[in-house]
Amino acid sequence: MTLIVLGLLVAIDGALCGFRAAAGRNPRIFLWRYYQRSMLRGVRFALVVIALFLAIGLGLRAAGGDATWASLLATAAWMVRCYGLFAAIVVVALAST
DSSP states (O other), X not given: XXXXXXXHHHHHHXXXXXXXXXXXXXXXXXXXXXXXXXXXXHHHHHHHHHHHHHHHHXXXXXXHOHHHHHHHHHHXXXXXXXHHHHHHHHHHHHHHO
16 A cells, blocks of 8 residues: 555656646746646656666565565655655645645
């Protein structure tokens, strides 16, 4: 479950990075299709990164055994707590404006 939540956070971050790169610094220009394509490009890039790290993690699990995998899962749980808290703060800040 931890890896799924972490993957979702990465995919959402990729979408938002794609939107930010497309939107530039002038929010008055509204090009919805262009923003959608950029967000999808960001999600695709994030999924490639997720697949790469998943392959590395599974390779480490096969090579190092259960102790390495447990260490990776503990690190992933810490990342979910840290990034999840940050994402929640950002959502609250955006909702309050």
